[in-house]
Each structure stands twice: as structure tokens, then as C-alpha cells.
Amino acid sequence: MELVFGLEMMEVDRSRNIYTLIKKLNLRGNEGPSEEGGLPKSGFLMVLLGIIFMKGNHAPGEEVWEFLSVLGVYTGRKHCIFGEPRKLITKDLVQKKYLKYRQVPNGDPPHYEFLWGPRACVEINKMKVLEVLAKIHDTVPTSFPVLHAEALRDQVERAGLRGTARAPTMAEASAPSRAKSYSSSHI
Template structure:
């Protein structure tokens, strides 16, 4: 029995699916001891649907949760090379059909995130809340980038305060649908929500006494934001005639990463 899927409206060009896991896991009367081509096609389809749904939360998608959602009773769980083959097919379909990149989380084994390759072109379709959150996130990422890829939290709080942001003040402009309260603070968003969503890393600084933390870019930020765009964002903040090239150290870093990305694309093409 195939999964039950309903299409609902989304800000993306594609639809968001409502996944009926109970039907997906309905017992198949035939006991399966291996994954044949028909099973694999069904697993790929269900895995793609499940990942698109879970991506709404912007948190890492775990292998264990994928298996629970798509493997039916009586069917052998794909392991080792079989699971790798499944993920490779899912990765290809997400890219070709939806324009979405499946990214392995470098800090955690068997966890994945989805990155919309059309992200920058869709910014005009976002709501006021989404636009505000993206602007604040861009600002935070720029502070980290301009400070050499990491930024101590006290430097971050002081910088935001100088720009008029009260990081402890609640704002409806930061709220999203799945939050328990209507209002959240910038500090909570930065140290909890964006950390869960892998936009930011918030780690204790080695040897700090009293204990303090630092911010760094998370894996999702590394794939959704280009450093050169962040550098241009900094130039826009200053609202003068400065160009990215004027920030020599940061500009050179952008060029190095861009050259590396080009080499990777050549190898994988």
C-alpha cells in the first residue's frame, strides 16, 4: 500500500506534503528478506516525502527517524551499503526534482539537512516575519565573519546593543508557528533555535573563567549563505561607497572558499 500524501500550499515553488506514517508502515502480507527494486523505489519516494515534511522544522533529520518512518513491518531495514544506496538515490531525486541539496551534517554521523538551492531567489516571497528573521540572522553571521569566523558572545551582545537591539526583549516579529509562546527574544533565538536549526554553533570557549561562549557559523548557514553576499551586506550597513574588495582579509577568505567550492563542483560533475 502506498503512502497517503496530501498537498498543501507552501512558500516554496513545490508543495509541502502531509505524511501519513500509519499507512506507510502498514503491514505488507509478504514477508520481505531483502530490498528489491520495487521496495527501493518505494523507500526513496517515502524518504523524499518524509524529508520535505521534516525540513519545515529546520532541524537535523536523523537516520533512525528516517528508518522508523519509511520501513514497513515485515520489511528488512536497509543497512550499510543498502542504506547508502538509498540516500544516494534520495539525494539525486531531491536535487533533480525539487532543486534541494541533501547535506550530511559534518559534526554528527547519520544526520542530514536540506538546503534549498533557490533560497536567495525566493527571498521576495517571504513574509515580514521571515524577512525580519533573515535580516537579523544575516547581521549575526556578518559579525561572526568579520571577527574571523568566531565571535565571543559578549562582543556579539555589545554590537547588537549598539545597533539598538535589546537581545532580552520579546518580539512577535521573531515568532514562528511551532513555538510554545507568541514572543521570543533575540538571545533565545540565537542560543537555542538557530543552534537547533544548525544556522549557528554556540560553544563554550576553552579555558574561559568565568564560563563564556562563542558563536560560529553552522552547517546550514554555510550552505544557504555566501560569504561574499555577507560581505556585501556589511558594505550596505555602512551605507558608503565601500566595496567587498576594500575589506582585504575577508575578501581574500571569500575568494579562497569560492575557489574551493569550484574545485569540488568540478570533481563531482
């Protein structure tokens, strides 16, 4: 359930066998990449982002479709959960900006590649994707040393960006502000 839907089952009450489903992937927006009234497809997105991450952050379309066929997801064949995968991937996830799908320059014959979209870059960190990849391979993230190092760099960069975004706010808060006293007189 976690890999396909991004859900995890947690035990709430052991004595009465009560469980709850928890959204494992916290994407912004309306359930991230899900269809109206359908099941969340966050886990499927994480698998796609994992393929792209493993291929150096840009994955040839042929290799993505080949990998998905191993999972029983075929282009042109409606899947019971995902619907038509080509539409889901190249239209829906691209339109929601989770993926980029572009023609490779100077390709003869023309071929396409997948990249992380701008929304995925903001909402999803590489360590989370690496954890999903590790689960697929029944191992731990450090089993992929190059990817693990890149995921750690991604975490440091994200922490640095958050730190610089907070720094001016903290400095402004510690300094006396005329605007603050001015606005308080107008409340």
C-alpha cells in the same frame, strides 16, 4: 528591508507604480530562519554571520550582544520583529544549524562564542555575507581586503567542489554504459 528581512523591492510597472518583493537571500528550506507565519529573518542571520566572519570566524558572545545592542536588539527584551533575541539566536538558529553556540574551553569565568553552523556553511557563501557587511558600512566588499580575499577563496573552493562533483558524472555520460542499455530495456 534587505538587511532585516532579506527582501528587495523591485519595480514591476513604472507607469502604474507596481512593485514586488523579491527574496534576496535564497536559503534552502522553509524560508530559512523564519518563524511560522512570521517575517523572514534571513537578513538578521546575515548580520550575525557577518559579525562572526569579521571576528575571524568565531565571535565572542559578549561582542555579538554588544553589536546587536547598537542595532536596538537587546537580550532579554522582546523585539517587535525578532521576538526574544536570545531565544532566536541561541535556540532557533542553533537548532536549525545556522549557528553554533559553544562554551570557550578553559574560560574562567565561563564565556561563549558563536560560529557558523554547518547549514550556514553549505547554504551561504562568505561573499554574500561580505556584501551585506559592505551595505551596512555603506561601502564595497573590497574595502575589507582581508575578508574579501577570504570570501574569494571560499568562492574558489565552492566552485572546485562543484566541479569535482560533476566530473564523474560527465565522464560516465561520455563513456558507453552497460547499465544504461540494461535499464532502458526494462522501461
